[in-house]
Amino acid sequence: MMENTIECPREGVLSHLDVLEMEALKLSRRQQLSLQQQSRVDDLRIMVEKLRAQRDQLKARVKTTMSLQQLKAVIDQGPEECDDDGEEEGCSGSMQLHLLLLKARQTQVKYLLQAHHVIGGYDVTETRRGQGVCVSIATAFEGCYLETYNLELDVTRTVRICRHNIPPFIPLEKLVQENLQTDLSNFLSTLSQHLNAFAGRRQQVRLIQAVLRGSVKVMESNALFNTVVVMCTELGENHRAVLCTLEYTDLSRYLPTKVTIESEDKALPSSPQWKENQSLLLETPAHTALQALKEKGQIA
Template identity: 55%
Template sequence: MEEARALLKEGVLAHLSALETESVRLVELQREAWRQQATREELCATVERLRAQRDQLRAKVLSATQVMTEVDQENEEKRSEEEKSAGDSQLHMSLLTARLSHVKNLLRAHHLIGGYDITETRRGKGVCFSIATAFEDRTLETYNVEMDLARTMRICRHNIPPFIPLERLAQENFQSDIMAFLDSLSMHLNAYVGRRQQVRLIQELFHGSVKVLESNALCSILVLRCRQVGEKKAAALCTLEYGDPTRCLPTRVTIDSEEKTLTDSPQWNEIQALFLETPAHQALLAIRREERIA
């Protein structure tokens, strides 16, 4: 009888110890979730603040552009009478120089909060806009668009990747709102390099446990094979589709596996949601910390 009581006591103590360990783990997970939420809110506030600053400078640039457009129209009306005069030619060049200087000063200020740098080319007959790209606070490639200002403003040279819809973006905003054109182009470029950087980080961080099976030049589709943790160690196939070319997060996530009990479980539904809200390499790191993949 005493031996039975001792065994029962040991069993109860072991069970209580297991409950205590599980409770500590759950508390740590909850604290981590709170920390991530606080970080996310802080980043969102920073983004909103920078957007407000950008909008203020964009309004100044638009106002200056409108004034310069009015000056150009006035000069156009007088051009037929003034073309014969060399002095009037010098006046036109002075106005053009002043125009470039004013826009350059405004855009350099805009560059300080994540805008674009601008340099004069071909002795004042053109300007070159530099669009820097970044992902997770790391500066990546810089792309350039050179514009001809001699007569009608047009793009004369650039190093934009061919799969970025430069011509369509130019048709939409180029002549009427140059800042809207640059902002739209910047969104496409930053989203592209962000998606491409995620592929590189997956290949560097997981060393074969997660394999990139497919990815196109625009990185608008990404197929990953992940080794699941479990007795059968089945492989999961994750397909990430990026339907919005201006974002580096997928719009659709599909997960398939030979082990249907895993992919149909609530945990894998949570994983799908995680991929939709988090860059792919960060989502995979979180899944590996929970020991759902190798």
């Protein structure tokens, strides 16, 4: 025998089916309500976990703030509360430990501020919870901002480079060996000179290709842009082609250390006009010098 037996009305089978349908509908509604309640419980459980996490964070902040206030009071009072024999009168061992940690933190921040000014105003950011600093070196040419390079320094024991995005053709290892440990300011200054010189040489080639397109052609350049070969055409009866090779042996400069002039006319490089043009290329950025030659009507 089934419990809760439903008595079938005498009207017939159809009435009995109607009753079963109503019971099924009630059961479905109860199941849906149960699912909704379970979903609501799950949502509330997640909310409770988030609130607990926020509570723990707030407790940690309050505790840290109170500790710093207490330590500040100790600093303001000075070390006179502890006698010369080292016996503690008002300073507990835990408080002394916190005081040492705070002083270390103050020293660290002081060094960061000093580094920002001493190393030329580079942006300095603390990393890895005080175990390192990230130095950003911006490059520019003729007032135009170009790329920014970064290197992370580990300062836990000896200063060493952890990560960086310095181009591989920059002599970084040589600069590190020269003065990273002995003179950080000089190291960053020299590295900045190399990066800005590289950016300047590359920007000159870009400007030649953009501004002097159709007049001057860049025939050759390498990744470091310390050798650049350009070809131009001398204005005159023969329209002779002139090849200018710019060599940058000093990688900390954006001006060439040597300029070689070549042409089919063997006498052209030694002519007074091209001797003067050679000096101009040595003393002026390449795109500016070539633009000046074009404006003077010396090249096409």
